[in-house]
Amino acid sequence: MSYYVGITLLFFVALIEVSVLPLFRVYGLQPNLTLVLLIAWLIIRGEEEAYVLIPIGGVLLGLVESAPMGTAIIALAPVAVLQEIRGSKLGQGGVAMAIAFTGMMSVVYNFTYLLVFTLTGESGNWLVATTDVVLPVTLLNIVVLVPLYFVFSVVNPRYRRSLYA
Amino acid sequence: MSVMGGGILLLALSGIGLLRPVEDVSYTVLSPIESALRSIAQPVANVVTRYGDTRDLTSENESLRLENERLNAELARLREETTRREELERLLETKNALSNQEFIAASVISRDPGNLRQLVAINRGRNDGLKVDMPIVTEGQTLVGTIARVEDDHAWVKLVTDVDSAVSALLLESRAQGVVAGSYSREMAMEFVDQNAGVKEGDTVVTSGQGGTYPAGLVIGKVTGVEGSRQELFQRVTVEPLASLSKLETVLIMISFVPTQLTPP
Numbered sequence: 089m090s091y092y093v094g095i096t097l098l099f100f101v102a103l104i105e106v107s108v109l110p111l112f113r114v115y116g117l118q119p120n121l122t123l124v125l126l127i128a129w130l131i132i133r134g135e136e137e138a139y140v141l142i143p144i145g146g147v148l149l150g151l152v153e154s155a156p157m158g159t160a161i162i163a164l165a166p167v168a169v170l171q172e173i174r175g176s177k178l179g180q181g182g183v184a185m186a187i188a189f190t191g192m193m194s195v196v197y198n199f200t201y202l203l204v205f206t207l208t209g210e211s212g213n214w215l216v217a218t219t220d221v222v223l224p225v226t227l228l229n230i231v232v233l234v235p236l237y238f239v240f241s242v243v244n245p246r247y248r249r250s251l252y253a
Numbered sequence: 254m255s256v257m258g259g260g261i262l263l264l265a266l267s268g269i270g271l272l273r274p275v276e277d278v279s280y281t282v283l284s285p286i287e288s289a290l291r292s293i294a295q296p297v298a299n300v301v302t303r304y305g306d307t308r309d310l311t312s313e314n315e316s317l318r319l320e321n322e323r324l325n326a327e328l329a330r331l332r333e334e335t336t337r338r339e340e341l342e343r344l345l346e347t348k349n350a351l352s353n354q355e356f357i358a359a360s361v362i363s364r365d366p367g368n369l370r371q372l373v374a375i376n377r378g379r380n381d382g383l384k385v386d387m388p389i390v391t392e393g394q395t396l397v398g399t400i401a402r403v404e405d406d407h408a409w410v411k412l413v414t415d416v417d418s419a420v421s422a423l424l425l426e427s428r429a430q431g432v433v434a435g436s437y438s439r440e441m442a443m444e445f446v447d448q449n450a451g452v453k454e455g456d457t458v459v460t461s462g463q464g465g466t467y468p469a470g471l472v473i474g475k476v477t478g479v480e481g482s483r484q485e486l487f488q489r490v491t492v493e494p495l496a497s498l499s500k501l502e503t504v505l506i507m508i509s510f511v512p513t514q515l516t517p518p
Contacts, residue, residue: 105366107287111298113499116439117368143256150263151279152287154365154372154402154409157272158263165257201369204264210417212369213437217416220437221368 094129094141101125102148117225119232122149122160123197124190126167128233131186132240135168142168155201156208163200167193183237190233194226273404280407284362284376322393322495326472329457330394332425333470354468355509356390357381361501362407371415371439373501378406386512388467389504395472395495396420396460397504399512412498413473414439421463422473424490426456433458433473433492441474443490450488452479458492465513 101121109118122145130138146161153160198221199214206212266272299311359375377383389397389410398418401411411418418435422443429450431443443458456476462469474494481488 102366103283103287103290106363107291108294108298109366110364110499111291111294112301116499118366120366120368139256143259146256146260147263149366151276152283152363153367154370154374155367156264157267157276158260158265161260161263162257163260165260168256198369201367205369208268210370212416217369217437225368 090133090137091140094137095144097125098122098141098145098148102145102152105149106152114228115224117221117228119228120194120197120225121232123164123167123193124229124233124236126164127186127190127193128236128240130167131189132237132244139168155204159201159204162204163197166196166200183234186233186237187230190229191226194229195222198222198225277405277407280362280374280404284374284407287363318497319393322391322395322497325457325495326394329425329459329472330470332457333459336428353509354507356505357508359408359504359506361504365409369416369437371412371418371435371498372401372409373412374407374409375504375506376407377506378408379403380405382508383408383506386466388471388507388510388512390471390507391496391501392503392505393496394505395474396467397496397498397501399466400506410504413494414441414498420467420473421461422458423461424450424452424456424476425459426453427451430461430463431487431490441492441494443476443492444487446488446490448481448483448486448488452476452488452490454478458490467512468507468510 105118105121109121112118126138126142126145129141142164143161146158146164149160149164150157198217202212202214202217202222206214263272357377359377359381361373362376363374365372365374375389383400383403385400385403387400389399391397396413398410398412398415400408402409412435413420413433414435416435416437418433420433421430422433423430424443424446427450429446429452431446433441433443435441446452454476458473458476460467460469460471460473472495474492474496476490477493478491479488480491
């Protein structure tokens with residue numbers, strides 16, 4: 089059941105990224121909502137579901153964005169890789185861990201895009217991109233993550249069960 | 254690792270065009286949903302961004318802005334035309350470069366969600382005769398960008414503010430030449446402008462036609478700042494686009510203009 093909810097959510101988030109979020113850009117920037125959603129999902133609900141949702145999110149994002157198909161999957165894959173390294177401790181860190189993880193993954197995610205653009209011959213000054221785009225977007229992603237994390241926590245069955253324990 | 258491998262495989266398949274049918278079908282299916290979502294969110298965005306302006310004022314402002322944009326473009330084109338005519342009249346009979354152009358209209362159906370590029374998707378593609386590098390203008394005929402990628406039923410347009418965009422330009426008032434380039438901060442700057450060129454705020458920047466990638470006389474924007482000390486070789490001129498690029502809804506594609514691919518001398 090949760091897979092269906094996750095896939096539906098990712099589908100709408102991908103569409104919202106291209107249709108609604110550009111209308112609410114802050115200094116011309118918008119959060120990487122699919123990335124933030126997947127991180128929140130991974131930390132709150134565990135890696136089993138996230139491992140399935142990460143490639144699906146990448147494909148859905150690839151269908152609606154201008155970058156070559158596959159770029160989003162490569163950019164999202166490190167989320168799973170870091171989870172592998174960190175193991176089950178990731179979910180125990182609470183919101184602080186979620187913020188740190190989002191910060192790290194936002195940088196990796198945007199650098200992956202930058203790498204693909206550089207490899208496909210589209211110009212890119214990494215230093216300027218870092219200061220003008222990557223770091224501000226990282227902050228924006230963290231700002232979006234915090235409320236999303238609490239919403240996910242509240243709707244998570246484990247959390248609700250703990251209230252009655 | 255398998256996720257990463259899958260991504261690289263898809264990237265390779267996309268690079269050789271094997272995923273084009275999938276992308277085309279997804280756009281056909283998804284673009285109405287995107288449009289519906291955008292039309293739902295647009296009024297909210299208007300309220301948020303304009304701090305409670307009434308809808309009437311917003312639409313009036315929008316129509317006045319379009320009118321102003323059109324008149325500015327017209328004025329710039331007339332000035333450009335006059336100057337050019339004076340220069341060339343003795344040599345050859347000239348015609349207005351833009352009046353002979355053929356346009357087709359397209360709707361903006363999507364925006365690239367990434368923050369590193371400035372691209373929008375339009376609902377016209379290869380089936381409508383679109384080709385890469387064709388110039389795109391607003392209804393007021395100010396420059397929006399060029400076609401970066403064409404699929405069968407849609408195309409991606411690279412905006413003039415994109416970091417990969419560079420347009421040969423000149424200042425209408427001083428005739429100083431330079432290159433208008435985009436940036437990651439979505440601002441445009443006119444580079445390689447001679448230190449002695451008398452540039453001032455409010456000057457109009459138009460395409461020069463140099464290099465053959467754009468027709469001459471298309472309005473790009475207005476000068477908003479000039480930087481550079483006397484020791485420097487060039488001044489750095491900040492340019493604000495005349496077209497409202499964040500609110501594009503309809504654009505015109507200059508289908509009769511064929512960009513020239515210059516070969517080394």
